[in-house]
Amino acid sequence: MITLEHYLILAAVLFCIGLWGALAKRSAIMVLMSIELMLNAVNINLVAFSRFLTPDALVGQVFAIFVIVVAAAEVAVGLAIVINIYRERQTSFVDEFDWLKW
């Protein structure tokens, strides 16, 4: 029997993998992909809650749809900026973006 806990644990693991990737990866593309992973972990959470706790109201699923759309817009802007910065500097490694001191 798959219960709500299974989904929550799956989401938590995915979220942590995404967070680790976002913090540890060098390539800006990989960082953006990791963030995508985090957002999808949230989607699993939302859909699971919606299915198990409020089967009649679809709030969670609607929320997930909005998250998917917004994530696409976010990644589109992110990739566009990466392309632009690559043209300037011939690199897409985040640790080389050091013209502004952290």
Next chain:
Amino acid sequence: MLQQYAGIGVFFLVAAIFPIIAIGAAWLVRPKKPSRVKLDTYECGLETQGPTWVQFKVGYFLYALVFLIFDIETVFLYPWAVQFQVLPLFAFVEMFIFIGILAVGLWYAWKEGALEWK
């Protein structure tokens, strides 16, 4: 409930075993005569020119980005279409406002030359 997934599990198993058997059998019975030509990169039957790990033209990404945005927006169209019969007139108008805004976006992308292949 988990039992219902057993069928899918069996399916996965068969799907994995079948190619292993096919490739394994071929590997067992085939004659082994390696040559340099056989290890070459396949490119439509022609000899490859230059390194194969080249960078893709950035135009592909621009197309992909524009496509992605319009592709994802249809997420909202689908539930609307399914419930179309029971929705009030206002929902109909609302969707046209939404599509209108999208059309302005497409017009913008067109005018700014995002759809031109350079």
Next chain:
Amino acid sequence: MNQLQMDFNLLTVEILMATLGLVVLVLGLLIPKNQSRGIAYFTTIGLVAILLYSVTMQWTKAEFLNGMYLIDPFSTLFKQIFLLTAILVSVGSYQFMEKYGHNQAEYYSLMVFATLGMMVMASAGDLITLYIGLELMTISLCVLTCFRLRDAKSSEAGIKYIILGAMSSAIMLYGLSLVYGMTRTTVIAEIAAAIALDGVSPLLLLGLVFLVAGFAFKISAVPFHIWAPDIYEGAPTPVTAFLAVASKAAGFAAMMRVLLIALPDLFVHWNVMIVGLTVLTVVLANLVAIPQTNIKRLLAFSGVGQAGYLLLGIVAFTQLGVGAVLFHTLFYVFANVAAFMVVIAFYNETGSDEIRDYTGLAVRSPLLAAVLLFSMLSMAGIPPLAGFVSKFYLFTAVIDQGYVWLALISVLMSMVSVYYYLIVAKVMYIGKPADDAKPIKVSSGLQIALILCLVMIFAFGIYPAPFTDLAMNVANTFFTP
């Protein structure tokens, strides 16, 4: 379907904003690129008209879509704050955009959309609405941040902003999903009711931690402030002003709504976190600001510090606290945007943001020097300027709740802030300008905006009664459903 409350008159301001943004974008497509100055004026006029219209809704209190969208004095005042900032910033952008910009229509259109996102955040009565507003704001601001395509610093600031912004959104979203799961609803008023009924669960607390971390990033509270100085330095200066004032105010609006209205029963839990954030923010920001040599970075750290003072109002969790936050935000618009407009005017003429280049600014342009001096003194909280009054209210609000030590730390760090503001003043007034230094020309539009800001800074300090009344009355309506 029909039982939904949908009175679209309530949404007039938002609908007008969306229309303005689209019209500006379309105008940019129709008008030839070299004649696009009119678009800038059109945007400013449109924003002023919307601001005037919003006054008619000042005391309206109503719900849209069964509580998913709230029109109340609190959100309306915040909308006016965003509009004011957008107007001042758009005036400050004219010269800058003409000199360094391209595609003016997109710039102004994105600015309108970012403002719309902030409005949605301030009015959100539902977690989904809140998230949509937040992302509309963040994504628009991201594009604005890297608007100078040929400037590598601008692009770098853009990529940092989008990565960190998306990451913090994801973290906050995880918190939101847990809150939704534990309360079975996303409507803010119902969340409070559900928690009062079901009590507190560990997952809800975990959600709260993620939520506070996400908000702390948006308002750039220490230790979630690392992005702020970099992005402020790299972004085009008008965008920096917008980021520093409006996006921070929007973060506070949403944070207050979620913490004070949706999660009041978790007060003991979030209070500890917010107090910690406040202490770290106030102390670190003001200390790190001292060695800065770039004026935009200095203002960035001073802005981080201001976020710390604003957090005091949330710690207090009273009407006085909310009112003080509103008043401080209102004054902060004028003081901070004025300071950034001086930086813009100086950069337009000299192309430099370094503090040492401000040497002898008092001779080269008395107006710019005076505005920068008074806005900085005001932010430091020197009487009789506006900052003194608002800080007085913020400190009173926390002392009323027994946090004397917190107020004491804040007062001490305010004094530290006087030190680094005075370093700039010393450079401007005592330093001799270089022999080849020319006077700095300021366009008439910018002059009017600067003088308006200066007048407001003094008005808020000398005769604050009408403004404090407004803020306190709005705060009174905030807690009543």
